[in-house]
Structure formats: structure tokens, C-alpha cells
Amino acid sequence: xxxxxxxALVNIVGERRCLWNPNQVRAxxxxxxxxxxxxxxxxxxxxxxxxxAQICRYLYEHSIPYLPRGAGTGLSGGATxxxxxxxxxxxxxxxxxxxxxxxxxxxxxxxxxxxxxTRRVAHEDCYYAPDPSSQSVCTIGGNFAENAGGSxxxxxxxxxxxxxxxxxxLPDGSVIDVGAPFGDxxxxxxxxxxxxxxxxxxxxxxxxxxxxKKPQALRTALAYFDRVADASDTVTDxxxxxxxxxxxxxxxxxxxxxxxxxxxxVGYPHDIEAVLLIEVDGLAAGVDEVMxxxxxxxxxxxxxxxxxxxxxxxxxxWWSSRKMAFGAMGRLSPDYIVQDGVIPRTRLTEVxxxxxxxxxxxxxxxxxxxxxxxxxxxxxxxxDSRVPGEAERAVQAGSEVLRACVDAGGSITGEHGVGIExxxxxxxxxxxxxxxxxxxxKACFDAKGIVNAGKLIPLPGRCVEVKHARDIIxxxxxxxxxxxxxxxxxxxxxxxxxxxxxHTTSVQG
Amino acid sequence: xxxxxKPHPADTAEHLANVIGLHHVRIVPACTLHMHESSQDxxxxxxxxxxxxxxxxxxxxxxxxxxxxxxxxxxxAYGPPAEAPDIWLSLxxxxxVVSLSQGDLIVSVEPGxxxxxxxxxxxxxxxxxxxxxxxxxxATLGGLLSAGVSGPRRALYGSLRDMAISLRVALxxxxxxxxxxxxxxxxxGYDMTKLFIGAWGTLGVITEITxxxxxxxxHRETVLAAGTLDALGSFRExxxxxxxxxxxxxxVWQGETDKTQxxxxxxxxxxxxxxxxxxxxxxxxxAHDLGLTVETLEQHAADTxxxxxxGAISDRMVCIRLQGPPTKLFSALAxxxxxxAALAEEPRNISATAGGITxxxxxxxxxxxxxxxxxxxxxxxRDVIAASALEMTVERAPTAIRAQCTTSPFVPGAxxxxxxxxxxxxxxHLLSPGRFLGGM
Numbered sequence: 001x002x003x004x005x006x007x008a009l010v011n012i013v014g015e016r017r018c019l020w021n022p023n024q025v026r027a028x029x030x031x032x033x034x035x036x037x038x039x040x041x042x043x044x045x046x047x048x049x050x051x052x053a054q055i056c057r058y059l060y061e062h063s064i065p066y067l068p069r070g071a072g073t074g075l076s077g078g079a080t081x082x083x084x085x086x087x088x089x090x091x092x093x094x095x096x097x098x099x100x101x102x103x104x105x106x107x108x109x110x111x112x113x114x115x116x117x118t119r120r121v122a123h124e125d126c127y128y129a130p131d132p133s134s135q136s137v138c139t140i141g142g143n144f145a146e147n148a149g150g151s152x153x154x155x156x157x158x159x160x161x162x163x164x165x166x167x168x169x170l171p172d173g174s175v176i177d178v179g180a181p182f183g184d185x186x187x188x189x190x191x192x193x194x195x196x197x198x199x200x201x202x203x204x205x206x207x208x209x210x211x212x213k214k215p216q217a218l219r220t221a222l223a224y225f226d227r228v229a230d231a232s233d234t235v236t237d238x239x240x241x242x243x244x245x246x247x248x249x250x251x252x253x254x255x256x257x258x259x260x261x262x263x264x265x266v267g268y269p270h271d272i273e274a275v276l277l278i279e280v281d282g283l284a285a286g287v288d289e290v291m292x293x294x295x296x297x298x299x300x301x302x303x304x305x306x307x308x309x310x311x312x313x314x315x316x317x318w319w320s321s322r323k324m325a326f327g328a329m330g331r332l333s334p335d336y337i338v339q340d341g342v343i344p345r346t347r348l349t350e351v352x353x354x355x356x357x358x359x360x361x362x363x364x365x366x367x368x369x370x371x372x373x374x375x376x377x378x379x380x381x382x383x384d385s386r387v388p389g390e391a392e393r394a395v396q397a398g399s400e401v402l403r404a405c406v407d408a409g410g411s412i413t414g415e416h417g418v419g420i421e422x423x424x425x426x427x428x429x430x431x432x433x434x435x436x437x438x439x440x441x442k443a444c445f446d447a448k449g450i451v452n453a454g455k456l457i458p459l460p461g462r463c464v465e466v467k468h469a470r471d472i473i474x475x476x477x478x479x480x481x482x483x484x485x486x487x488x489x490x491x492x493x494x495x496x497x498x499x500x501x502x503h504t505t506s507v508q509g
Numbered sequence: 510x511x512x513x514x515k516p517h518p519a520d521t522a523e524h525l526a527n528v529i530g531l532h533h534v535r536i537v538p539a540c541t542l543h544m545h546e547s548s549q550d551x552x553x554x555x556x557x558x559x560x561x562x563x564x565x566x567x568x569x570x571x572x573x574x575x576x577x578x579x580x581x582x583x584x585x586a587y588g589p590p591a592e593a594p595d596i597w598l599s600l601x602x603x604x605x606v607v608s609l610s611q612g613d614l615i616v617s618v619e620p621g622x623x624x625x626x627x628x629x630x631x632x633x634x635x636x637x638x639x640x641x642x643x644x645x646x647x648a649t650l651g652g653l654l655s656a657g658v659s660g661p662r663r664a665l666y667g668s669l670r671d672m673a674i675s676l677r678v679a680l681x682x683x684x685x686x687x688x689x690x691x692x693x694x695x696x697x698g699y700d701m702t703k704l705f706i707g708a709w710g711t712l713g714v715i716t717e718i719t720x721x722x723x724x725x726x727x728h729r730e731t732v733l734a735a736g737t738l739d740a741l742g743s744f745r746e747x748x749x750x751x752x753x754x755x756x757x758x759x760x761v762w763q764g765e766t767d768k769t770q771x772x773x774x775x776x777x778x779x780x781x782x783x784x785x786x787x788x789x790x791x792x793x794x795x796a797h798d799l800g801l802t803v804e805t806l807e808q809h810a811a812d813t814x815x816x817x818x819x820g821a822i823s824d825r826m827v828c829i830r831l832q833g834p835p836t837k838l839f840s841a842l843a844x845x846x847x848x849x850a851a852l853a854e855e856p857r858n859i860s861a862t863a864g865g866i867t868x869x870x871x872x873x874x875x876x877x878x879x880x881x882x883x884x885x886x887x888x889x890x891r892d893v894i895a896a897s898a899l900e901m902t903v904e905r906a907p908t909a910i911r912a913q914c915t916t917s918p919f920v921p922g923a924x925x926x927x928x929x930x931x932x933x934x935x936x937x938h939l940l941s942p943g944r945f946l947g948g949m
Binding site for chain 1: 610611612613614615635657659667668670680684685687688691692693694695697698700701702703704706708712724725726727749752754780781783784788832834836866867868869900902918919920922923924926927930933945
């Protein structure tokens with residue numbers, strides 16, 4: 001509804017760059033995580049740091065909740081309104097402000113698309129390393145907020161390793177510079193905190209990134225394994241051997257079936273359990289030798305077939321097949337949930353077995369597509385929302401997968417972020433103290449707690465309930481042991497709904 | 510609340526001795542722990558575990574005692590001069606390797622472990638932490654992390670902020686938090702690890718550090734090209750614009766050699782042998798084009814050269830760090846060195862190195878008497894550096910010099926956030942008081 005606040009926003013950016021009509025803002029009701037959505041109060045499209053600062057200052061002064069948004073390709077609901085917020089879309093701030101090829105730095109606006117940056121510096125044989133699968137549409141600002149990863153993190157790191165400085169608009173509208181293009185900035189590492197803060201601490205409006213020279217040569221291999229365990233052992237062995245490939249990706253049979261039905265048909269055998277996509281890069285003089293060693297290690301672990309790409313086209317097909325895996329799931333199932341757990345790489349086989357057990361227990365297929373070198377799993381839980389109860393079971397299965405990752409010493413998210421989706425699992429990974437400290441850090445930036453509120457860090461009430469439910473289970477484990485699954489369900493219920501008493505009492509009962 | 514007087518150091522020592530053992534608590538003049546400290550008595554406590562650290566923190570909190578967490582004390586000549594703390598919390602005894610996973614390329618260590626202790630453990634497992642700080646080999650990981658310094662290897666591998674993935678931190682209020690996760694990729698919650706890197710122990714006491722590792726390169730090869738600074742600048746540019754993969758790229762002042770070729774550009778390569786040889790060949794032909802003379806060191810000889818290089822920087826009393834685009838750094842080196850020659854006790858003993866990729870330069874020297882006595886001398890250096898549009902940090906210096914460098918380098922907005930962070934973690938300002946930049 002148009003009100004005085006909308007008028008004030010229009011005053012800053014003009015009629016054309018402020019949407020408030022419910023029909024227009026509906027497109028901003030969620031991001032790539034579609035399970036939850038809510039209509040924002042308005043969507044504004046600033047074009048400069050100054051406009052962002054003016055908007056933030058106004059909204060903060062009037063205690064109007066707001067959140068930033070890039071391309072909206074996030075997979076955890078980080079850019080999804082919870083209802084009535086003003087969305088700051090940074091899509092129009094999409095300029096490449098400066099490139100310094102001599103020192104390998106670029107300054108970009110947050111709305112610049114990830115792959116566009118790589119294309120714009122390609123003529124000097126440079127590229128921007130972090131490459132999430134959505135790189136052709138996602139923005140660097142979104143990558144900044146989510147600390148996005150990609151397929152080549154194993155050797156080249158994630159977004160935080162490539163951002164060296166930024167101009168940031170703080171929640172109250174003040175503008176600060178953080179980081180340093182070279183060396184280290186004095187004082188606390190505010191840049192380090194801001195990257196991956198999911199838009200809860202501030203909005204980066206100018207981002208200085210490192211760009212890299214393209215490696216002289218690449219070799220890519222595809223290896224088929226009869227058994228997942230052999231593929232996992234190969235991954236570990238390659239690394240123990242002292243080789244850090246640019247990427248090691250794995251897909252299981254279900255994922256292979258999906259991608260082979262898509263536009264990128266590779267023709268994977270139907271009776272293998274796992275395929276590895278391994279890429280090594282470096283100086284031309286050395287890559288063949290390294291690749292030969294990788295092939296040898298695959299053979300040592302009973303590979304059925306291993307082939308090295310003979311052309312760029314072949315390499316591109318293999319990569320497309322891998323990068324389009326999520327989308328291809330539509331060929332197998334009407335709906336899916338993608339998870340993003342991380343485990344120590346050496347425990348891959350064990351955790352994959354647990355995932356298989358979870359799949360069987362819930363009667364849902366789980367496809368596995370993941371960055372094996374990083375131990376970053378992307379289990380895709382397939383379900384059909386038209387079947388009553390199946391969506392709920394899929395959410396449960398996904399949550400159990402994440403718990404299996406945490407239990408193995410890992411994390412609930414490696415690159416997709418917590419957002420709304422995994423906020424319940426935060427209390428499983430962190431203690432109440434640890435969450436409280438993170439909330440205190442948030443308050444140092446955003447005392448009113450209105451910037452992208454309800455994301456990333458759960459509110460205290462919610463964790464208390466989870467802990468409470470867990471304590472009850474621990475106190476009554478003898479009784480509950482006879483029906484562990486129900487107990488699990490109750491805990492998740494408490495977490496998912498944030499409801500207290502009746503859930504916990506029913507556990508007790 | 511009634512004003513309490515602080516307990517006498519002897520009472521503090523007696524209490525702490527009950528908790529962490531008689532042999533690990535002493536009363537000593539601060540200057541015996543670090544040459545730049547005052548002669549005031551402090552209570553030196555050397556806990557051996559996180560529980561003992563918490564016990565010391567609890568006592569300090571309850572009695573309003575200031576604390577200085579430190580390792581070997583190798584990096585302490587930094588920041589504004591401050592009063593001696595009530596409790597000197599040495600973490601040197603917490604020097605265990607907690608866990609090491611070869612397959613995961615991850616190690617967890619206690620903060621008092623030194624670089625050389627870690628290196629020997631890792632080397633025997635065929636691993637390395639690709640980190641070569643400009644500090645003595647007995648500097649501790651906790652100290653290095655808190656100082657946030659980095660060395661030449663940053664060119665390829667980044668700094669500790671790229672390697673540290675998880676910490677355990679004992680907070681003043683008695684809580685222990687874990688930050689991050691012991692896996693190489695993790696975006697759950699805020700990246701709290703970063704907050705404690707370079708925080709100089711002002712927010713909490715780090716009790717465990719988890720680091721990402723790399724396989725130990727089987728082959729090491731360093732090309733040294735000697736020539737004029739201009740020619741080396743062109744060489745640097747060609748290297749950066751090529752697809753070569755230097756793991757370190759530093760231009761280094763060779764004070765004592767012949768005046769015409771007083772600099773070398775050192776290009777290190779961690780690739781395996783065949784690639785390294787190919788890289789060396791390309792470098793040699795580039796160097797010959799530019800009329801530079803080239804020498805190549807391999808394996809142990811290369812390691813020794815880099816170790817000597819780090820030693821030359823960490824041995825001097827004063828070390829200043831300059832930051833900026835490498836081309837600017839290179840062109841500022843000559844005027845900066847000229848100015849420093851007038852400030853140094855022995856110009857021949859000046860060490861200087863500038864990263865051709867990192868954009869970080871360090872110049873180390875022993876100060877002349879005049880520099881300590883006359884602030885105007887220092888101002889001259891600052892003017893020269895300001896004219897080059899570079900940022901300067903005094904990483905190490907006697908108190909007299911540090912006292913001249915107390916202006917806050919922060920812009921107001923950022924300073925406010927930093928002060929709120931400090932207030933959140935240490936509301937009574939007991940942790941390393943006054944030692945952080947700007948006297949925070």
C-alpha cells in the first residue's frame with residue numbers, strides 16, 4: 001500500500017525505481033529457496049552508494065525492516081522477505097567500476113553478474129575464481145553476502161578469499177570502507193565478518209576483488225567407479241599424494257540418470273555407483289604428468305574406466321553435465337530439496353552410507369552431487385509435493401542429512417548459506433553461548449535488529465526450545481529409546497515451528 | 510558498586526598458584542618478559558589448559574585485573590606503549606598439536622605452539638602450512654594469528670585469514686566459543702574466526718587454532734635475478750602478466766653488494782620438478798631480455814635463502830610495513846630507503862623486501878640514537894611515505910618511536926563498530942588494554 005514511507009523512498013529513487021503495488025512486488029516474495037515466501041512492503045532499485053545510504057538511513061530511522069537482494073538465486077532464503085520488509089534490489093548497480101590488470105584487482109558494483117566479470121577481464125587472460133553453479137546469473141554482491149563457493153574452491157578458495165576490500169553501507173546508513181586492496185587493514189577484520197553475513201550486517205556497494213591469470217593448461221578426467229567407496233578413497237589418495245586438483249566433483253547413479261536425461265547427455269553407464277570429474281591445472285609443462293598420476297590412482301582404486309578430455313567441447317560437456325545437475329532433477333521428480341552439508345573429506349564413505357539409510361528410512365530417493373575434494377555434499381532429496389506428507393518427510397530427511405554431517409565433525413552449510421532454511425539446524429551445530437555471541441556481534445552493527453532479521457542466527461527463544469526438547473530427550477532416553485524416530489520428529493517439530501510447550505510435553509508423554 | 514582496590518600482585522600470584530600450580534605463577538618485573546616493558550611487577554601466569562586459562566580469566570574479571578595474553582612475546586613491540594598488565598598470561602605451555610588429519614589437510618593446535626614446532630610435525634607428515642611470517646621461528650601460532658602478520662607466501666596462498674578455519678576462544682565472561690568448523694568449507698553463521706585474527710588479544714584468549722594445510726612441495730626452486738630496481742620492476746610486470754605460478758615474488762635489498770646491482774627479485778616456485786624447471790627456463794629468458802643476471806637455487810638452498818630473508822627482517826629493532834599497489838611500492842623503495850639510511854644506526858644493516866604480488870613491503874633497521882630522541886626525524890619518513898600514497902604501519906619499534914604513532918587510523922563509522930565489538934567482548938577493558946591501534 002502506498003503510504004508516507006513509500007513517498008519518502010520515491011523521493012530518493014524516483015517513481016520508476018520504487019515498486020510497491022502488491023502485483024509488482026510479488027516477484028520478490030522469495031529467492032531460489034521457494035518453500036517460504038512473503039510479500040515485501042516495497043522494492044527499491046538504488047543506483048549508487050549514496051542512494052543506498054539514503055534509503056538505509058531513512059528506513060533505519062523509521063525502524064522499517066529491510067533486506068538487500070542481488071539476483072535472488074540464493075538457495076536458503078537469505079533474500080526472502082518474512083513479511084512487510086523493504087527490499088533493496090541491487091540489480092541496477094551492475095557496473096564494473098575499474099580493473100587494474102597490472103595488480104590483478106577489479107572494483108565492481110554488487111549487482112554485477114559473476115560470469116560477466118570473468119568475461120569482461122578475459123581479453124587479458126584473467127578470470128574471477130569463485131564459480132558457483134549459478135554464476136551466469138548470480139551477482140558478486142550476492143556472492144559477497146553468502147560467501148559463495150563453487151567447483152574450484154579446493155585449490156582456489158571461496159569468495160572470502162577473493163574479496164580484499166569493500167565500501168559498505170551499515171544498517172543505519174553510514175558508509176565505511178573495510179579491508180585493504182593490498183595487505184591488511186588496521187583494526188578488527190570487519191570485512192571478514194561482513195562476507196557471508198547474508199546481508200544482516202550491511203550492504204556492500206563497491207567490492208574490490210582479486211582477479212587471477214588463467215592457468216596455462218587444464219586437463220579434465222572422467223572416472224567411473226563400480227563402488228562409491230573406491231571413488232571416495234581415490235579422492236583422499238589424490239590429496240594425500242600431494243596433488244591439489246582444481247576440482248574434484250562426484251555424482252552418484254541417480255544424479256547421473258537425471259543429467260543424462262537433460263540436454264547434456266554424457267552416456268554414463270547404468271551400473272556404476274559413482275563418477276568423478278577431476279580437473280588439474282597449472283603450467284603446460286607439468287599438467288600431463290600430474291594427470292597421469294591421477295589416472296594411476298584411479299586405477300589403483302578399481303576404476304572401471306577413466307578418460308581424459310580430448311577437446312574443449314568434451315570438457316565443456318562434462319562440466320555442463322555436472323553444473324546442470326540440480327536443474328536436471330526435474331526429469332526425475334517434480335520437487336526436490338537440495339542440502340549443502342560439509343564433512344571431513346576422509347569420512348565421505350561413512351556419511352554417504354548414513355545418507356543412504358536416511359533415504360531408505362523415509363522412502364525417498366536422495367541423489368548425491370557434490371564437491372568431493374572439499375567434502376561439500378549436495379544431497380538432493382526427491383519428493384512429490386502432491387503426495388500428502390511427502391514434503392514434510394523430505395524436510396525431515398534433509399535435516400537428518402545435515403545432522404549426520406555435523407555429527408561427523410562438519411557443518412550444515414558449505415556455500416548455500418543458512419538463510420531461513422537452515423536456521424533451525426544452527427542450534428544443532430552451535431551451542432547457546434556461541435549463538436548468543438553471534439547475536440551480540442549482529443547487535444554491534446544493527447542495534448535495532450531490523451536488517452534482514454530472522455535469517456542466519458536463530459533468535460534465543462527458538463534455540464531454548466530446541467535445547468529444552470533435547471534435554472527432555474536426554475533425560476528420558478530410556479523411554480524414548482523404544483521409539484527413537486518419534487523423538488526425532490518431536491525435536492524437529494519444535495525447531496521447525498518454533499512452538500514450545502505442546503511439542504515438548506508430547507515428547508515427555 | 511563500592512570501589513574495590515586491586516589485589517596486590519602477591520595475592521594474585523598466591524590465588525593463581527592454587528589453581529594452576531606453584532611452578533607456573535611468578536611475580537617478575539615486566540621488563541624481564543619483554544625488553545620494552547616497564548620495570549613494574551606483574552604476575553606471570555602460565556596455564557597449560559583451557560580450564561586453567563578460564564580460571565585466570567575468572568580471577569581477573571572478579572578483581573578487575575588487566576591481562577595480556579601472549580605467546581613467545583616476539584611481536585609485542587607493536588602499537589601504542591601501554592602500562593604493564595596486572596597478569597601476563599603466557600600461553601607458551603599450551604603447545605600441543607591437538608589433531609592432525611593428513612587426508613583432510615587440517616591441523617588443530619594449541620596457541621603456544623611455535624612455527625618451528627609446527628613445521629617439524631608437519632614436515633614429517635609430508636605437509637606444510639604455507640605461511641612464512643616475518644618473525645623468529647619461536648613465534649607462536651597464537652601470537653602470529655593475533656598479530657595477523659603475513660609473509661611472502663601470501664602471493665600464492667593468502668594470509669592466516671585464508672588458512673585459519675576454526676578457533677576455540679575463552680571469553681572474559683567465562684564462556685568458551687568455537688568459531689567456524691573443522692572443515693575446509695563452511696558458511697554457517699558469521700565468520701567469527703576472522704574477528705580474532707589481528708585483534709591482538711583484545712577480544713578473548715584463543716585456546717585452539719585449526720588451520721588448512723597443503724601438501725609439502727616435493728620440489729622447491731627459486732630464481733634470483735639481480736639488477737636495477739627499474740629493470741626488476743619490468744621483470745615483475747612480465748611475470749605477473751604471464752601464466753607463471755610464483756609462490757613468492759619479492760624484490761629484496763642487497764645492501765652490501767656492488768652499488769649498481771643492489772636489488773634482487775626472488776621468484777619462488779612450489780610446483781613439481783618438471784613444471785618448476787619449465788618456469789625457471791621462461792624466467793631466465795625473460796631476465797636475459799632485460800639484461801639481468803640470474804642465479805637459481807634448489808631445494809635446501811632455496812629454503813635457506815628464504816629463511817635468511819625472513820631472519821634479516823625479524824632481527825632488527827624497528828620494522829615498518831608499507832602497503833599499496835606493487836608498482837607504487839617499487840617506485841617508493843629508493844626514496845624511502847634513502848630517508849631511512851639517515852635514521853638507521855648502521856645503514857648497511859637495513860633490510861628491505863617488497864612483495865611484487867602481495868603489495869606488502871617491510872623495511873627493518875636498527876634506529877640511530879637521534880631517531881629515538883627527536884620525533885621530527887620520524888615525521889620526515891612519514892612525509893616521504895605519504896607522498897608515495899602508501900599506507901604505513903609500525904610493526905615493531907622501541908617505545909619512544911611507537912609513542913609517536915598513536916593516531917587512530919580508523920574512519921569514524923568503522924571505529925564506532927569496532928568499539929562496540931570491543932565493548933561486547935570486554936566491557937571492562939581488561940584484555941590487552943591500550944595496546945590496540947588507536948589505544949583501544
